[in-house]
Amino acid sequence: MAYVIDRYPCEDSPRLGAMTLHPVPESVPRARRWFRKFIAPYNPACSVDDCSLMLSELVTNAIHHGHADESWLVRVEWFRDDTSLRVEVHSPGFPADVRLRHPDADDVHGRGLLLVDLIADSWHVGPSRFGGAVVAFVLADAWPQGE
Template identity: 75%
Template sequence: MAYTIDRHPCEESPRLGVMILPLVAESVPRARRWFRKFITPYAPACSLDDCVLLLSELVTNAVLHGRQDGKPEVVRVEWFREGTTLRVEVHNPGPPADVRLRCPDSDDPHGRGLPLVDAIADSWHAGPSRFGGTVVSFEMTDAWPV
């Protein structure tokens, strides 16, 4: 089950699109494909490959760590244009206290998602989601010319 809403580039809303996907591993490649498809008409100047990589890391983290008993098992992805900035939000039902930036050992196969986001995005944030649970977002400034 997956739902998407795509906004036409001429609309006034700062929200450009949203995806609601099941909290399963198969949602990671689906989120990558759909985000690339839906953001392309807006012609951002930032690296789409970087954005897709960061989105992939955040959706993967949501799938691996974003569950909470009694809450719907979905991941919600929204992206916004605010002036020249692209903001991508990934919402999941898990508790916000579980989000932390790790410094994994070289032999640790996990823990590199948020360090990648920290290194590539112009800024990122984690905290309580307006839908309940957690939101982790990243911003790419200068995604569009002034």
């Protein structure tokens, strides 16, 4: 399987990096590792552990709930917007199918977006520019003002 990682260290671009993953369970730990490796040079002040957890949840959801008639990929991108970090996970499917659940204590699944909702400063779902849906989260104070 071929995996693609793009890094854009140029300060002129708010996009810090991107990766394309196959929709298989092994892609979840791979996404965490790559994100940690490629965000580190930017020295974010936010918790990289929290970002990795939220990224894991969104990639897991994309893999489990994404659907298409042909082969497809999950695309992850992360951006710096002033002092904020925005992480996007793109997959096939409909934005209307993405919903925040409040599972019962004995439910095995359904906590991914709930964790994102609790940790992130904001998050959203919408149509992806690649087709399908994008789920994104934002950490507002990922870098100090003026850096």
